[in-house]
Amino acid sequence: MISLVINSSRLELSQGDITQEATEAIVNAANSHLAGGGGVDGAIHRAGGPAIMKELKANYNGCPTGSSVLTGGGNLKAKYIIHAVGPRYGGSPKDATSLRSAHLKSLKLCTANNIKSVSFCAISTGIYGYPVEEAAPIAIQTTMDYLKTHPEIKLVRFVLFDTKTYNAFETALKKIAPGVTL
Ligand code: ADP
Numbered sequence: 001m002i003s004l005v006i007n008s009s010r011l012e013l014s015q016g017d018i019t020q021e022a023t024e025a026i027v028n029a030a031n032s033h034l035a036g037g038g039g040v041d042g043a044i045h046r047a048g049g050p051a052i053m054k055e056l057k058a059n060y061n062g063c064p065t066g067s068s069v070l071t072g073g074g075n076l077k078a079k080y081i082i083h084a085v086g087p088r089y090g091g092s093p094k095d096a097t098s099l100r101s102a103h104l105k106s107l108k109l110c111t112a113n114n115i116k117s118v119s120f121c122a123i124s125t126g127i128y129g130y131p132v133e134e135a136a137p138i139a140i141q142t143t144m145d146y147l148k149t150h151p152e153i154k155l156v157r158f159v160l161f162d163t164k165t166y167n168a169f170e171t172a173l174k175k176i177a178p179g180v181t182l
Contacts (some may be wrong), residue, residue: 002170004177011140011156015166016161019047022077024100025070027106028034029124030083033036033062034069038125040161044081045167052081066101070109072167074116080115086124090130096138099124110153117155122165132147132165136172144176 003012014180018026018040028044031037036045040065045052055071063069067085084106087098102123110118120139124130160166 002173004144006144006175007077008151009147009154009156011158011173012115013158013160013166013169015160015163017043018119018121019043019076019134021119021157021159023082023119023155023157024075024078025082025110025113025115025118026076026078027068027082027084027118027123029121029126029128030063030068030085032065032085034060034083035126042120044076045128048081049054051075051155052174056083056086064096066105068102068106068109070113075106078119080113081110082118084123086128086130094132095124096134099130099135099173100142103139104146107146107150107153107156108144111150114152116153118153119157119159122158122160122169125165127140133171136169137176140169140172140176 001014029040051074060069063085065085068082071081073079082104086102087095125132125135
């Protein structure tokens with residue numbers, strides 16, 4: 001675990017399973033059909049139960065890449081799930097714009113819904129193929145910039161599933177914020 005204080009807020013990196021998180025919201029890496037899939041999305045729907053898919057189907061007709069939508073957390077400890085749609089990596093500059101925007105929209109949904117603590121997974125870095133060394137600095141920088149002007153969010157935690165992903169996020173955070181506290 002490693003963390004960084006930004007004004008009255010905190011950005012944390014931890015390794016683990018996001019379905020077990022007790023922050024008010026967790027951020028899922030969804031696809032644009034919001035149709036359910038493998039990876040973290042499959043794990044969240046399995047752990048949270050069918051109410052989540054029912055709510056998605058009732059309220060949304062998919063979600064564009066770079067955006068996100070909110071549902072309740074079903075059986076999870078988290079009260080809300082933010083379903084963020086990151087880009088499928090193709091090596092174009094558009095990928096970074098979409099990845100940034102998926103994070104930003106998710107943070108804005110927290111503000112709009114009075115969510116003060118949120119956990120993100122490493123959006124797009126699994127099945128969507130975004131190299132984690134490129135994705136991590138985008139995720140971290142977008143979050144830091146947002147927290148600087150949005151003290152209403154008290155905690156943003158990145159919950160990284162495996163050691164490689166955790167290490168890439170830690171390297172990125174140390175590079176962006178050399179004074180980071182361990
Ligand atoms: P995408 O299609 O956006 O790439 P994936 O679900 O394939 O989404 O992967 C996104 C990230 O989520 C990857 O780093 C993957 O290792 C991670 N992941 C998979 N299962 C979990 C989980 N239970 N908790 C947290 N992260 C997970």
